[in-house]
Amino acid sequence: AQRVTQPEKLLSVFKGAPVELKCNYSYSGSPELFWYVQYSRQRLQLLLRHISRESIKGFTADLNKGETSFHLKKPFAQEEDSAMYYCALHPKGGSEKLVFGKGTKLTVNP
Amino acid sequence: DTEVTQTPKHLVMGMTNKKSLKCEQHMGHRAMYWYKQKAKKPPELMFVYSYEKLSINESVPSRFSPECPNSSLLNLHLHALQPEDSALYLCASSPGSGGLYEQYFGPGTRLTVT
Numbered sequence: 001a002q003r004v005t006q007p008e009k010l011l012s013v014f015k016g017a018p019v020e021l022k023c024n025y026s027y028s029g030s031p032e033l034f035w036y037v038q039y040s041r042q043r044l045q046l047l048l049r050h051i052s053r054e055s056i057k058g059f060t061a062d063l064n065k066g067e068t069s070f071h072l073k074k075p076f077a078q079e080e081d082s083a084m085y086y087c088a089l090h091p092k093g094g095s096e097k098l099v100f101g102k103g104t105k106l107t108v109n110p
Numbered sequence: 111d112t113e114v115t116q117t118p119k120h121l122v123m124g125m126t127n128k129k130s131l132k133c134e135q136h137m138g139h140r141a142m143y144w145y146k147q148k149a150k151k152p153p154e155l156m157f158v159y160s161y162e163k164l165s166i167n168e169s170v171p172s173r174f175s176p177e178c179p180n181s182s183l184l185n186l187h188l189h190a191l192q193p194e195d196s197a198l199y200l201c202a203s204s205p206g207s208g209g210l211y212e213q214y215f216g217p218g219t220r221l222t223v224t
Binding site for chain 2: 032034043044045046049051086090097098100101102103
């Protein structure tokens with residue numbers, strides 16, 4: 001069965017500090033991996049996906065198949081990055097089901 | 111129009127009431143989803159429609175009944191709900207089914223069952 005683990009429920013950093021939100025997955029095949037973000041009072045939205053290898057709002061995430069991880073990183077956190085972040089997995093070639101981790105609430109302090 | 115809209119924003123209903131949630135998108139997306147989200151928890155998938163046909167039902171109780179009248183609309187009919195069904199109900203859509211596609215989420219309907 002597919003599973004996504006985000007070990008940190010809460011993460012607090014200071015503005016300008018590096019931030020890393022951890023995501024580990026369990027899936028026997030090749031997954032599609034995503035990071036979704038939910039800012040306060042806003043709808044859930046896609047931040048980035050591993051297949052596009054983009055940097056969005058300064059965030060990057062690299063798929064490490066050996067460690068089955070897809071950690072989200074930003075070198076210099078900003079206050080506006082404060083939000084709930086969900087790592088999500090979609091089995092490649094599988095059904096339409098997106099499996100979410102439990103989420104990490106990031107707070108960036110001034 | 112690049113948004114998923116949901117109505118109503120808030121809904122309070124008694125356990126004997128019948129109500130419906132509505133979701134609409136005009137992006138030409140062919141897959142639509144209902145999720146349930148409890149406070150401080152991730153969204154839980156309830157139903158998936160692909161090309162207007164129900165393709166996934168995550169063992170949701172029959173008091174929740176989805177309907178897809180056309181490719182732009184998705185309804186969730188509610189009947190005889192329980193207080194534990196109180197949650198934020200999210201609708202999402204994607205251009206197609208499968209993992210290549212981003213899901214676009216609506217703002218949700220906040221449901222309270224009294």
